[in-house]
Amino acid sequence: MTLLITAANGALGRLVIDSLLARGVAPSEIVAGARTPARAADLAERGITVVPLDYDAPETVDAAFAGVDRVLLISGSEVGKREAQHRTVVEAAKRAGVDQLAYTSLAKIEGSSLPLAAEHLATERAIAESGLPATILRNDWYAENYAANLAQADATGVLLSATHGGRVSAAARADYAEAAAVALIGDSHIGKTYELAGTPVTYDEIAAALGEVLGREVVHQDVSAEELQAALTGAGLDAGTIGFLVALDAGIAAGDLDVEDPTLSELIGRDTTPLVEALRAAHAAA
Structure with a gap:
């Protein structure tokens, strides 16, 4: 069985590969798709096949699918372009006739008001329309996202938000990566949609x-x-970032990231990483 990880050179992709290897998948069974393969030279040194894969270049996507059985589509980072980029991957997966397409989506997607939601929902619908055997991994928030608040908090002693008591069920990126690895190597996960979340916390607790x-x-x-x-x-x-952050807090206030679901812990076979531990690791790595 050959597994293709898209966006393999990103933070999540690399952790997925680490988790696959830790669970006994041979390096020769992993294909790492990267926009710039030269930046993934260390993966090649570990015996992993590294191939060009650029969501904006359909020919690279089709070529990357050669001989692949299962695929993890890690959502792109270019907001506004992701629906088209993801559709390119879904269509390539259908042409290749893969046995499984797993996708990293977003929590509670059907009713979410978050600015990221529309593209994730469109991708889920494209996957459903393709008829491919699929696994949808609805990741809540990454705990490491709050590492961006450390410098400001250190300087001011304040965490500012307009979340009005809303909770976020954040988990460490490594937790989500491990769940993705589990989903790729077990047949029982095909056809499933998972809400993946850590322990819900308020912004008082994040502070x-x-x-x-x-x-x-x-x-x-x-x-x-x-x-x-x-x-x-x-x-x-800038105005775009401000609009995104204000809308994000409004979505949190509305409960869009408040998920109480043990599935993530059940998939990885342990408790999710405590927020403090994830932040401490991110701070040390900065």
Whole structure:
């Protein structure tokens, strides 16, 4: 059985490959698709086949599918382009007749108001329409995303949000990667849609976790959307980023990332990584 991991040179893709190897998959059975294969030379040195795979270049996608049995489509990072990019991969998978297409989607996608939701939902629908044997991995939020708040929290002692008590069921990227590896090597996961989540936390709890990592008090300051927008504008962020962050907090306030589901822990056979532990590791690696 040959497994293709798209976006294999990214943070999640590399962790998926690590998890596959740890679970006994031979390097010769893994194909790493990378936009720039030269940057994945270390994977090749481990015996993994590295091939060009660019979501914007359909010919590379088709070529990457040669001899592949199962595929993990890791969602792209270019918001606004992802629906077309993902469809390119889905169509190539259908032409290749793969035995399984797994996809990293987003939590509670059908009713989500998050700005990332539309492209994920469109991709899920394209996969369903393709008729391919599929596994949908609806990842909640990455705990490491909050590492971006460490510097500001250290400087000000404040975590600002407009989440109004909303909770986020974040888990470590390695947790989601391990779940993806499990889903790829077991037939029982084909045809399943999984809501994958860690322990739900409020922004008060996230602030406390940031403080524990930094060794100082950090408090959460909940503000209105207008106040958040003004603060982000004052920090010099561009309009697109500001709009995204304000909409993200509105979605969190509405419960779009609040998932209580043990599936992730069940798949990986352990508790998900505590937020403090994930943040501490991300801080140390920065």
